[in-house]
Amino acid sequence: MAEKRYLMTPGPTPVPPEVLAAMAQPIVHHRSPDFKPIYAQCLERLKEVYRTEGDVLLFTASGTAGLESVIGNLCSPGERIVVVSAGYFGERWADIAAAYGCEVDHLRYEWGEAPSADDLGGRLAEIGGATAVLVTHSETSTGVVADVRAHAGVAKEAGALVAVDAISSLGAIPCETDAWSLDAVVSGSQKALMTPPGLSTVSVSGPAWEARKEARAPRFYLDWERTREAQVQLDAAFTPAVSIVIGLNVALRLLLERGLDAVFEHHIRLGRACRAGVRALGLEPFSPDDDSSAVVTTVRVPEPVDGTQFLLDLRDRLGITLAPGQGPLKGKVFRIGHIGYFDVFDITTALAGIELSLAEAGADIERGVAVTRALEMYERTPA
Amino acid sequence: MAEKRYLMTPGPTPVPPEVLAAMAQPIVHHRSPDFKPIYAQCLERLKEVYRTEGDVLLFTASGTAGLESVIGNLCSPGERIVVVSAGYFGERWADIAAAYGCEVDHLRYEWGEAPSADDLGGRLAEIGGATAVLVTHSETSTGVVADVRAHAGVAKEAGALVAVDAISSLGAIPCETDAWSLDAVVSGSQKALMTPPGLSTVSVSGPAWEARKEARAPRFYLDWERTREAQVQLDAAFTPAVSIVIGLNVALRLLLERGLDAVFEHHIRLGRACRAGVRALGLEPFSPDDDSSAVVTTVRVPEPVDGTQFLLDLRDRLGITLAPGQGPLKGKVFRIGHIGYFDVFDITTALAGIELSLAEAGADIERGVAVTRALEMYERTPA
Numbered sequence: 001m002a003e004k005r006y007l008m009t010p011g012p013t014p015v016p017p018e019v020l021a022a023m024a025q026p027i028v029h030h031r032s033p034d035f036k037p038i039y040a041q042c043l044e045r046l047k048e049v050y051r052t053e054g055d056v057l058l059f060t061a062s063g064t065a066g067l068e069s070v071i072g073n074l075c076s077p078g079e080r081i082v083v084v085s086a087g088y089f090g091e092r093w094a095d096i097a098a099a100y101g102c103e104v105d106h107l108r109y110e111w112g113e114a115p116s117a118d119d120l121g122g123r124l125a126e127i128g129g130a131t132a133v134l135v136t137h138s139e140t141s142t143g144v145v146a147d148v149r150a151h152a153g154v155a156k157e158a159g160a161l162v163a164v165d166a167i168s169s170l171g172a173i174p175c176e177t178d179a180w181s182l183d184a185v186v187s188g189s190q191k192a193l194m195t196p197p198g199l200s201t202v203s204v205s206g207p208a209w210e211a212r213k214e215a216r217a218p219r220f221y222l223d224w225e226r227t228r229e230a231q232v233q234l235d236a237a238f239t240p241a242v243s244i245v246i247g248l249n250v251a252l253r254l255l256l257e258r259g260l261d262a263v264f265e266h267h268i269r270l271g272r273a274c275r276a277g278v279r280a281l282g283l284e285p286f287s288p289d290d291d292s293s294a295v296v297t298t299v300r301v302p303e304p305v306d307g308t309q310f311l312l313d314l315r316d317r318l319g320i321t322l323a324p325g326q327g328p329l330k331g332k333v334f335r336i337g338h339i340g341y342f343d344v345f346d347i348t349t350a351l352a353g354i355e356l357s358l359a360e361a362g363a364d365i366e367r368g369v370a371v372t373r374a375l376e377m378y379e380r381t382p383a
Numbered sequence: 384m385a386e387k388r389y390l391m392t393p394g395p396t397p398v399p400p401e402v403l404a405a406m407a408q409p410i411v412h413h414r415s416p417d418f419k420p421i422y423a424q425c426l427e428r429l430k431e432v433y434r435t436e437g438d439v440l441l442f443t444a445s446g447t448a449g450l451e452s453v454i455g456n457l458c459s460p461g462e463r464i465v466v467v468s469a470g471y472f473g474e475r476w477a478d479i480a481a482a483y484g485c486e487v488d489h490l491r492y493e494w495g496e497a498p499s500a501d502d503l504g505g506r507l508a509e510i511g512g513a514t515a516v517l518v519t520h521s522e523t524s525t526g527v528v529a530d531v532r533a534h535a536g537v538a539k540e541a542g543a544l545v546a547v548d549a550i551s552s553l554g555a556i557p558c559e560t561d562a563w564s565l566d567a568v569v570s571g572s573q574k575a576l577m578t579p580p581g582l583s584t585v586s587v588s589g590p591a592w593e594a595r596k597e598a599r600a601p602r603f604y605l606d607w608e609r610t611r612e613a614q615v616q617l618d619a620a621f622t623p624a625v626s627i628v629i630g631l632n633v634a635l636r637l638l639l640e641r642g643l644d645a646v647f648e649h650h651i652r653l654g655r656a657c658r659a660g661v662r663a664l665g666l667e668p669f670s671p672d673d674d675s676s677a678v679v680t681t682v683r684v685p686e687p688v689d690g691t692q693f694l695l696d697l698r699d700r701l702g703i704t705l706a707p708g709q710g711p712l713k714g715k716v717f718r719i720g721h722i723g724y725f726d727v728f729d730i731t732t733a734l735a736g737i738e739l740s741l742a743e744a745g746a747d748i749e750r751g752v753a754v755t756r757a758l759e760m761y762e763r764t765p766a
Contacts, residue, residue, distance in 0.1 A: 007412060012625055015410045023626070024407035027398045027579055029390060029704050033695075060445050060581055062621035065604040077601075100601040190622060196410055198443055198581045198624030217601055218460075218483040221448040238445035239573060241581030241624060242395055243406070312416075321412050 008350050009323040010140050010168055010296040010337030011191040015247070016254060019195055023247040030242050036234045038249050043231060045252035049170060049193075049260065050185060050203050052177035057227045059200045060241045063167040063188035066200030068096050069222035070134070070163045070184045074208060076216040077101030079131040082123060082160070083108075084115045084151065088141035088326040089165055093134040100217050105130060111328055112142045112286060112298075117150035124158040131211075132161040132183075138169035141326045143287025143298035143335065145173060149180045156181055161211055167191055170201075171255055172267050172295050172339040183208040189244060192267075192295075192339040194251040198244040204228075267294040269381045270338040270347055277351040277374035281358070282366045286333045296323075297336045302363040307331040313357050320353040344378040391733050392706040393523050393551055393679040393720030394574040398630070399637060402578055406630040413625050419617045421632050426614060428635035432553060432576075432643065433568060433586050435560035440610045442583045443624040446550040446571035449583030451479050452605035453517070453546045453567045457591060459599040460484030462514040465506060465543070466491075467498045467534065471524035471709040472548055476517040483600050488513060494711055495525045495669060495681075500533035507541040514594075515544040515566075521552035524709045526670025526681035526718065528556060532563045539564050544594055550574055553584075554638055555650050555678050555722040566591040572627060575650075575678075575722040577634040581627040587611075650677040652764045653721040653730055660734040660757035664741070665749045669716045679706075680719045685746040690714040696740050703736040727761040 007014050028034035046056040059065060075081055081102040083094040086109035097104045107123050109115055115135070124130060133155040137148050152162045163184040166175050170185065171192035177185050183205040190197035204212075204224055212224055220226070221238065230237035255263055271294040278285055278299050286298040301307035307324065308331055314320045323335040336350050351370040359365040390397050411417035429439040442448055458464055464485040466477040469492035480487045490506050492498055498518070507513060516538040520531050535545045546567040549558050553568065554575035560568050566588040573580035587595075587607055595607055603609070604621065613620035638646055654677040661668055661682050669681040684690035690707065691714055697703045706718040719733050734753040742748040 005409065005411070005417070007410060009412050012410045012412060012622065020407045020409070024403045026388060026403070027390060027395045027573075028388070029392050029395060029706075030580070032698060032704050034388070034698075034704070060443070061448070061604065062443050062623065064621045065444070065448075068604045072601075096603045099603045099606075188622070190410075196624065196626040197413070197622045198627060218455075220479045220482045221444065221451045222604075223482075238447045239395065239571070239580045240445065241579065241627065243579040244581060244624065244627075315415060315417075321415050321417070323412075 004319050006320045006346065006349055008337055008346060009321055010335060010339060012197050013191060013194060013337060013340035014342070015196055016194055016251065016341045018254065019247045019250045022250045023243045027242060030236055030240055035242060038246055039236070040234050042245055042249040042252065045249065045256060046201055048256055049252060050177045051179065052203050054178065054206065055204045055228055057202045057204060057224055057231065058240065059202065059222065059227065060198060060238070061200045062197065063186060063200045064092065065222060066186035066188065066202045067093060067165060069202055069224065070186060071096050071100045071102065072217045072219040072222055073212045073224045074132055074161060074163065074184065074215055075100060075102050076214070078103060080105055080127065082120070082130045082133045084120060084133065084135045085109065086113050086115050086142065086144060087111045087136070087139040089139055090136045093136065093165060097134065112144060114144050114288070115146045115151065117147060117154045120151055121154040124154065124160065129158050130160045132163055134163050136165040137175060138172065138295045140168040140296060141329065143293050143296045145169065145292045145295065148175070152180045152182055161208060168295050168339065171263065173264055177203050189248050193248060194254065194340040195248040196244055198241045199248060267339055269378050270342055270344065271297060272381055273344050273347050273374040273378040274336055274338055276377035277347065277370040280366060280370040280373040281351070281355055282364060295339050297338065298333045299336070300333055301331065302358060305358055305361045305363050307334060310334070310357055310361055314353055318353045318357065320350060322350065344375060348374050387702050389703045389729065389732055391719055391729060392704055393718060393722060395580050396574060396577060396720060396723035397725070398579055399577055399634065399724045401637065402630045402634045405633045406626045410625060413619055413623055418625060421629055422617050422619070425628055425632040425635065428632065428639060429584055431639055432635060433560045434562065435586050437561065437589065438587045438611055440585045440587060440607055440614065441623065442585065442605065442610065443581060443621070444583045445580065446569060446583050447475065448605060449569035449571065449585045450476060450548055452585055452607065453569060454479050454483045454485065455600045455602040455605055456595045456607045457515055457544060457546065457567065457598055458483060458485050459597070461486060463488055463510065465503070465513045465516045467503060467516065467518045468492065469496050469498050469525065469527060470494045470519070470522035472522055473519045476519065476548060480517065495527060497527050497671070498529045498534065500530060500537045503534055504537040507537065507543065512541050513543045515546055517546050519548040520558060521555065521678045523551040523679055524712065526676050526679045528552065528675045528678065531558070535563045535565055544591060551678050551722065554646065556647055560586050572631050576631060577637070577723040578631040579627055581624045582631060650722055652761050653725055653727065654680060655764055656727050656730050656757040656761040657719055657721055659760035660730065660753040663749060663753040663756040664734070664738055665747060678722050680721065681716045682719070683716055684714065685741060688741055688744045688746050690717060693717070693740055693744055697736055701736045701740065703733060705733065727758060731757050
């Protein structure tokens, strides 16, 4: 077993030591003045990261529960919902909507394809509109980032609400909640927000609050209004994951101190460095070979390597955890995350490990150049 | 502001340093071999604490979501549910069932009363049975512990399923999931399980699994079957709160190493010590003055003290956080928690602070005896 561990997945992502230290303090009571100022600050910082003047609700739950809250608060059984999907997490939107009895109109792409706003416009025209359109911003399973702004424009024009799975995109790449008129944007603590998993965040627009009044699905824990009313009083509706909120508050400070735009630029540069290294190894990126791939770089497993065995070797012998392919991509690709608390030496470490392990597994790998190329690419890109 | 902080609420409760330290380790991936053995161990230990051979499901959520999962997985709109309530958390059961469209038959007691299994039997006979009976084991708002075993016996005899809110009782006082034939027992990480809030646990019996197949409420995140299927593979259905699971695993080890029965005895002794001190101060316990009050001691605020001001003074000047009264008891009682990581000197600290603050607020308080009486009571009770 390797002595040091390198977590290089697109979520959970590594947590900065300041965040871990804040979470290791003795626990405080969520309804006491020890917690309320932190809670208030965290909620304000979230709005800044979301770039919204509206409400951002905080739930103690995985990101999927945030997605479910969108369906439960916006949609009623039998209503038509358009799901735009091109991978594992797009399918999840569809599964939740189906579980709630919605009539799901599924605009489904091949895994790895980028959804097109024109297609959405055509589909909406064809079916005569929908209650809501559900989009995945960064499809973590493939590395493809959808043009949410364009999709939202088309959907709003057709009179539909727009909800976005931004679980791996918020704080990683631009996501303009208000400027793009997004009605609900769902994220999670464990991706670009550099905090352990356990919190889901959901922004809610004015039109979404209106729609909520008519939605008939049963809901209690994930009811938006109950959580908003409590948050206004800084009195969480239910005992929140106090330590994770405290951690998130520190992480959001780090993120905002650096500046959102600088953070986005950093992720683009890490993506460029990663792709330069991957190409230098002679490997083929599966995610787009352009700056849209700022969240996660997906790479095809080369012949004759067993993709599952390769990741186990990396992890057990070299201490490097990468993410496997999901669904139809299982065993065919591996994924290198680079959002959140990552720097270029995390990328070079990943590349060095990949180089060694793949070469030993018999793949035709170019040796000794990937790390240098990655660093060069990172250095020559302006900050 | 006081320098040291003493958290003496019945949840969140203080977290042992070993648990905090485990949670401060760098984050690991939930689908990697770094996490799976911990996850497996945690699930096994939970079964031991629940005293069940059946399934215990682990949700990243507050305890309320665990309660909601019971309604969502067991009940359909229009079905009759009997809720036995005698305080704030009993009301929550009723609110959730109503939100799901159940026909709620509410066996409601005054806050502070102990529910009677005979009353339940009478009610069930009168209304001709019910799909499920929902009971609160330890009503944290009053300090009253219901006789869940007797209630379960009566309910099962009438052919109803029995679900128990054991959020503040599991690991605090005996809760025999299998021996008492409890169909669903809900708990949370942040009470007697000595872990930060963020996880809810739910045991599910064979009959409950059968009933789930017929239940028609929409559910996704809280669907029991989805979580069971994933847990069997040690592959959480959704990204769990990894750090809290790691913390819970350590806390459960501490609890089981001491032994459940020894832990229960410890809580009884702390309750005795607390009540002896409270009486020595000349105060009147609101919770029963007997060994059933092992979770939280509820005390009437004496004249002429303002209950809210008193708790703020304790907190801001002396560093001691107690819990206020809830609902109709707001301002009228205060609550001293003593489950989880508490010893007798936590009790004497609370008593010493209460003595000082209440005396200064003009209450007729017996000075200089409470700490000694509490310690004497603790010492003379056999372990």
